[in-house]
Amino acid sequence: MAAELSGWLRVIGLGPAGAEWRTAEASEVLARAQHVLGYHSYLARLQQEAAALPALLDPSAVLHGSDNGDELARARSALELAEQGQRVVLISGGDAGVFGMAAAVFEAIDLGPARWRALDVRVLPGVTAMLAAAARLGAPLGNDFCAINLSDNLKPWSTVERRLMLAAQAGFVIALYNPASRTRSEQVHRAFAILRQHRVPSAVVIFARAIGRAGEQLLVTTLEQADPAQADMQTLLLIGNATTRCIARPGATPWVYTPRKLDGST
């Protein structure tokens, strides 16, 4: 029983880039983990980092990779290991609470045995992709904003459409997560069609790809000019509101910011 009491589960984000955008707390629990569970490609990133910085992981830590789409099963495995007294870390990309593994863990607990409610489970906050992308650009999230997961794997597409329309009408700067995947490319085109009905053609649109990682790309364009086909599974989209502004710079991507001050209508 003592072993059971000492087990824990920490749900963390690796940070969009790696070590420099990770919190001190997340690095500290990683170093103490006996088991690390996550999507294959996040584990590969972690192993690559650990090769350069051995202190990142205990050499005896067991890494458990699984496929995208297996989130609930992965969460259950993590909870079972913690219940057995193990020190377990479950990893997501940027922040585990934003379209990451945290919701899957609490779904698993909610649907699981009552004894799981007594486990030592904690989510550790991180830097989510939209904050990393925003920082690279200036301050596009400088006024009210929303985050929408464009995948319709788990919710009806009609809900996504309705949220896009209302978000555009509200004048929110809009962050679109998961605009496309290998098997899903139509949604981002439909999303742009809706946005074009409800937001000015000159609205700033940003394609932020692989921010902080190899192959980072930033494209600043307008709703009128944007080609939705440029979004892939590593892209985060930001759609400015009617007040979002670009500051041209010599020889560099323009800065983008949304003023804090708003006069009259959105």
Add this chain to the structure above:
Amino acid sequence: MAAELSGWLRVIGLGPAGAEWRTAEASEVLARAQHVLGYHSYLARLQQEAAALPALLDPSAVLHGSDNGDELARARSALELAEQGQRVVLISGGDAGVFGMAAAVFEAIDLGPARWRALDVRVLPGVTAMLAAAARLGAPLGNDFCAINLSDNLKPWSTVERRLMLAAQAGFVIALYNPASRTRSEQVHRAFAILRQHRVPSAVVIFARAIGRAGEQLLVTTLEQADPAQADMQTLLLIGNATTRCIARPGATPWVYTPRKLDGST
């Protein structure tokens, strides 16, 4: 001219709590700063931290405190110091890009002399308050969400009301920043009146106060039961959508999560 070229400005968030929720990158630039500018109370937090961990700041770094409301003047001072060749850090609370100093910096550049566009200015992402609060609770931001600054110092109250109404209709989980201040207490009452018209009475409401700091408090209640007067200037509010669930725990604050999966209407 060489001195001018070597100056830089970094706009950072201290993290909602301090060192454990700060990124490695933010800590690294703090240690290199010759000047640190910020709101008095953030500088006080930083000095307190530096007293315990001297490596956090260069002992010769100059701290420039200013009052809340002086953001544009503070941003200009920071830009002027960077232009003079100094290494300058401008600090916010959680993440500088979310209702923090980043927007003020780019407003100052946009309105300022053209030469400021050639300065070495970068925003570093951080952990914003809603991510820290969400992590403490479980995964309340597990589905689409928005962030609204409830202050009407810089935008018309009618815009805030309209955004609240549309956000509630869209089924977003809603994070409300700056619900109240010493001089502003009416807005949060009006906001709850609007939310009560457009969201189910059983919707989960969370008062997250001073998360990660001394005096941290978490209150999980419902829209029907919530007393808006409990929000103060250190409070972040989270309003769940119709699917947000609580998981009761023996002897602890319930976990709160918003399922990833959504059937039918929001």
